[in-house]
């Protein structure tokens with residue numbers, strides 16, 4: 001049975017879709033069988049970032065409404081044959097995703113894939129709670145700024161209340177992915193520092209993705225950054241985050257700084 005991961009945040013525009021594509025591709029680049037699922041009904045961005053927008057015929061709503069079979073809606077990546085996309089529909093009807101329909105799709109996907117990675121819409125409403133409902137693990141995408149951290153805190157509360165795991169009395173595994181991090185701006189006090197974010201959101205850190213024009217460049221050519229430019233700083237940070245998601249224990253480094261984060265925290269205390 002595959003693992004279901006929700007990529008969520010509360011606040012919009014923090015890098016959920018970018019991270020879904022990059023983590024999904026990074027896991028597929030490690031030969032895992034991966035599907036990325038777009039829950040952002042109405043906006044439909046993941047197909048663009050994956051470079052598959054012209055190949056969308058059927059979507060998750062068509063599958064739920066019985067107009068297409070699941071394999072007909074899955075789009076195989078052109079670069080990696082073990083990476084698939086289940087697109088969102090562009091319908092304006094936000095109720096098109098039903099809880100029963102989502103449950104069936106998730107159960108079917110888990111049987112075929114090692115990883116089912118769900119890109120959540122922004123907010124804390126129905127779309128976001130449906131995206132997290134069947135998750136085994138959550139990646140909480142957060143930018144180093146107060147409003148993003150506050151919304152992540154609310155999402156962590158929802159993960160502990162509104163998921164199937166929580167309702168069964170189990171704990172959902174939660175990981176913090178800090179994105180768009182700029183060490184210089186954090187040093188100047190224009191952004192929160194990593195320690196500040198960790199102090200507020202006490203869930204384990206899975207990675208720090210630097211602010212980088214490589215991310216925009218990758219999205220412009222319709223490729224996850226780990227495929228567009230595997231040697232770039234954000235791609236390397238996503239590769240490490242994917243390894244941690246898969247259970248590897250790697251030390252975390254802050255992009256743009258030489259010392260590891262724990263060296264930094266303890267180094268400062270010892271000084």
Ligand SMILES: Nc1ncnc2c1ncn2[C@@H]1O[C@H](COP(=O)(O)OP(=O)(O)OP(=O)(O)O)[C@@H](O)[C@H]1O
Pocket residue numbers: 009011012013014015016017018019040045120121122179180181209210211212213215216219234
């Ligand atoms: N590490 C990064 N460096 C620079 N730009 C980034 C980085 N991560 C994301 N971005 C940019 O931030 C913008 C928002 O990213 P993205 O669409 O992934 O966010 P989102 O959380 O999915 O947004 P929404 O809530 O609207 O779905 C995009 O223009 C993206 O290219």
Ligand SMILES: [Mg+2]
Pocket residue numbers: 016017018040045119120121
């Ligand atoms: Mg998005």
